[in-house]
Amino acid sequence: MAEQVTMNQDGTAAVESDGVRRRDFINIAAVSFAGVGGATVLIPLITQMAPSKDVLALSSTEVDISAVQPGQAIKTVFRKQPVFIRNLTPAEIAAADKVPVDSLRDPQxxxxxxxxxxxxxxxxxxxxxxxxxxPLGAAQGEVKGEFGGYFCPCHGSHYDTAGRIRKGPAPANLEVPEFAFLSDTVIKIG
Incomplete structure (x- = not known):
C-alpha cells in the first residue's frame, strides 16, 4: 500500500493511503446493515398485501349446465356473490336483438x-x-319484471332477458363476469 505525505494548512504533515480507510469500511457496513434492515421490513409488508389462500381458492368456479333447459336459469355463487346462468330461448334471443341499442341506458x-x-x-x-x-327472475315462479328478464324488488329496476337495464333507478346492466366454456356442459367463471 503506497502512502503519500501532504501538508495541512496549519503546517502539519498528513499521511494518506491509497487503500480502503477505516471510515470507508464503516460507511459500507452501515449501508449494508440499513439495506438488510429495510428488506426485513419491506418483505413482510409486501407479502401481507397478497390475497389469502381462501380468496385464491374462490378465484374461479366450474358450473355444470347440462340440466339447464332453454328458458331456464340457475343461481350459483362466485366470490360470495350470486351468479345467474340463463339458457335463452330463440324467442328471447330474437327479442333481445330487436331492441335498438341506442335506446338503452347502458348500450350493449x-x-x-x-x-x-x-x-x-x-x-x-x-x-x-x-x-x-x-334481483328476482332466475328461479322458477319468480317475478321477471316487465321485460321478462330480472326484477329488483328493492327499488324496482327491470332488466330484460339479456340482463340489460330497461327501467328503474339502476345505472348499468347486470355485470357479466369473465367466463369460458370448458366443454359444452361446463362453464368456468373467473
Missing part, C-alpha cells in the same frame, strides 16, 4: 354480453347495479 348488444357461438348462454352477476340487492 347480446353478442357483447355472451361468448361467440354460445349466444344462448347468458352469465351475469346477480347483483343489482343500483344498490346491490339480488
Amino acid at each position: 348488444t347480446l353478442e357483447e354480453r355472451t361468448v361467440d357461438g354460445k349466444t344462448n348462454w347468458l352469465v351475469t352477476l346477480g347483483v343489482c347495479t343500483h344498490l346491490g340487492c339480488v
